[in-house]
Amino acid sequence: MEELPRDELEAAIAARRELGRAHEPEVVDAFLDRIERQIDARVEEKLARSRDAPLRRSGRPDWAAALLGISSVGIGLGATGAATSQGEGWVAAVAWVAIIFVNALYHRHRS
Numbered sequence: 704m705e706e707l708p709r710d711e712l713e714a715a716i717a718a719r720r721e722l723g724r725a726h727e728p729e730v731v732d733a734f735l736d737r738i739e740r741q742i743d744a745r746v747e748e749k750l751a752r753s754r755d756a757p758l759r760r761s762g763r764p765d766w767a768a769a770l771l772g773i774s775s776v777g778i779g780l781g782a783t784g785a786a787t788s789q790g791e792g793w794v795a796a797v798a799w800v801a802i803i804f805v806n807a808l809y810h811r812h813r814s
Contacts, residue, residue, distance in 0.1 A: 783799070
């Protein structure tokens with residue numbers, strides 16, 4: 704990302720002095736436009752990095768998601784154990800598909 708060097712501010716101030724007050728709005732607008740583009744680039748970069756991060760509306764830990772994840776694993780392991788001990792592996796597969804579906808719905812609703 705391009706940095707806005709301090710000497711650009713000094714150059715804008717020097718241009719304002721050289722051109723006088725009549726051209727001050729143009730000099731200031733050009734400098735502020737450059738700063739605005741720099742800020743926009745930084746915001747876009749941060750947004751791009753945070754798109755994969757989980758959303759938390761309150762900023763607090765998401766205990767419901769943690770509880771759902773832990774219980775999903777527990778239920779999935781239990782269903783797998785029970786189904787495979789009876790020779791019915793397809794039941795375990797159906798259970799895992801249902802668990803994935805419930806988790807996907809929950810996380811889709813949260814975002």
